[in-house]
Amino acid sequence: MNGERLKLVISGPVGAGKTTFVASLSDIPVVNTDEVSSELIGKSTTTVALDFGALTLDGIQVYLFGTPGQERFAFAWDTLLEGAFGLVFLVAGNQPATFPTARRMLDYLTTNFPVPFVVGVTRKDLAQVWSAEEVASYFRLPAPHVLAVNATSREDCREVLLQILRFWGVAGTKIPPEKAEHAGTSSH
Amino acid sequence: MPVFGDLSDFPLTELLPVVAFRTGALKIALEEQGTISEIYIQNHTVCGIRKEGHYLEPLEAHQVLRDLLRRTSGLFWFDPDAEPPKTNCLSWPVHQIILEFAEEQDEAALLQHHLPTPETTFELAGEPRSYQLPLSQSIFFEKARPHLERGTTVEALATLLGLSVPHVALHLHKLHLAGFVAPRRAFRPPTPAAGQSNVLARLWRALARNRL
Numbered sequence: 440m441n442g443e444r445l446k447l448v449i450s451g452p453v454g455a456g457k458t459t460f461v462a463s464l465s466d467i468p469v470v471n472t473d474e475v476s477s478e479l480i481g482k483s484t485t486t487v488a489l490d491f492g493a494l495t496l497d498g499i500q501v502y503l504f505g506t507p508g509q510e511r512f513a514f515a516w517d518t519l520l521e522g523a524f525g526l527v528f529l530v531a532g533n534q535p536a537t538f539p540t541a542r543r544m545l546d547y548l549t550t551n552f553p554v555p556f557v558v559g560v561t562r563k564d565l566a567q568v569w570s571a572e573e574v575a576s577y578f579r580l581p582a583p584h585v586l587a588v589n590a591t592s593r594e595d596c597r598e599v600l601l602q603i604l605r606f607w608g609v610a611g612t613k614i615p616p617e618k619a620e621h622a623g624t625s626s627h
Numbered sequence: 628m629p630v631f632g633d634l635s636d637f638p639l640t641e642l643l644p645v646v647a648f649r650t651g652a653l654k655i656a657l658e659e660q661g662t663i664s665e666i667y668i669q670n671h672t673v674c675g676i677r678k679e680g681h682y683l684e685p686l687e688a689h690q691v692l693r694d695l696l697r698r699t700s701g702l703f704w705f706d707p708d709a710e711p712p713k714t715n716c717l718s719w720p721v722h723q724i725i726l727e728f729a730e731e732q733d734e735a736a737l738l739q740h741h742l743p744t745p746e747t748t749f750e751l752a753g754e755p756r757s758y759q760l761p762l763s764q765s766i767f768f769e770k771a772r773p774h775l776e777r778g779t780t781v782e783a784l785a786t787l788l789g790l791s792v793p794h795v796a797l798h799l800h801k802l803h804l805a806g807f808v809a810p811r812r813a814f815r816p817p818t819p820a821a822g823q824s825n826v827l828a829r830l831w832r833a834l835a836r837n838r839l
Binding site for chain 1: 710740741742743746747751754781803809810811812813814815816824826827828829830831832833834835837
């Protein structure tokens with residue numbers, strides 16, 4: 440962290456919704472490095488370096504860095520996580536085949552970088568999807584670390600950000616009464 | 628010399644049950660190592676593993692035994708005159724060793740994509756478990772426990788215990804599933820510097836009152 444600028448990293452396997460998440464939160468057009476995928480990954484393009492967006496609130500700039508999803512780009516995850524105030528780790532709830540690799544990467548990242556994290560389970564609108572509770576059980580994480588997320592919903596992305604701030608212990612700071620009940624929501 | 632041959636014809640998984648009812652030492656010569664390993668057997672149990680004139684302590688003995696179980700060549704013979712150690716007998720049931728080894732081979736293949744990375748740090752889980760671990764897990768856990776109390780990566784633990792990284796990763800994965808260990812998260816909330824805390828608190832307030 441540096442002054443009034445904060446860095447949030449959005450990571451996770453291919454197809455989890457990282458680029459969408461960055462776009463949903465960002466106030467600016469997302470800068471991305473999508474290239475045509477050379478593998479069958481369920482979509483035509485994939486992020487090869489990073490996605491970048493920014494959100495400004497009360498004069499604080501939150502830089503949003505989306506990482507590439509393939510494990511072979513894991514070296515970039517390390518670099519991006521340096522100095523981050525939070526890690527959003529997205530997994531697609533309808534793609535359980537990606538969970539083993541995701542858990543490996545999450546355990547690696549969170550045991551090596553002192554950063555609070557939330558696992559966001561995307562595609563919650565689909566019928567066949569793992570619930571946040573089920574994902575928490577597989578990842579062996581306490582429930583507050585896992586939230587169901589619609590990555591296209593700015594409101595859901597905001598909830599994830601709030602949850603990360605709760606881990607910093609700043610959630611008790613005074614909130615205007617008319618909005619307090621909304622800010623306290625942490626699950627879906 | 629009642630039993631002799633080559634591991635290329637009789638892998639140890641087949642050989643051990645053959646001699647399990649005897650008392651003595653199954654001796655195996657590994658040409659490339661130039662050493663003889665001795666498996667002391669008594670009453671269907673492995674009592675000790677001896678190499679270069681010394682009985683090995685349990686973790687090392689288990690590792691040597693696993694290595695021998697994987698071997699596909701090496702001369703062996705049974706020495707009925709070799710006396711098992713009178714004290715500190717390992718008391719490892721032969722059938723249990725063979726079954727666990729077979730299971731480990733299957734598990735290693737099955738779980739290879741589920742195992743933690745070498746850099747992942749583990750520590751003892753908060754609440755100690757009371758149930759009995761299988762033999763190989765128990766031996767590993769006993770030896771690893773002091774390091775896990777402090778927290779250690781998979782690869783560091785492998786170095787400390789003289790084991791392979793995949794082997795340690797498999798043990799830690801299973802101990803994790805059983806609730807004995809857990810990844811040690813690096814984040815320790817919340818001791819941010821005052822300035823950072825202030826910025827984060829402002830961000831919290833801005834987000835809390837703003838639906839974006």
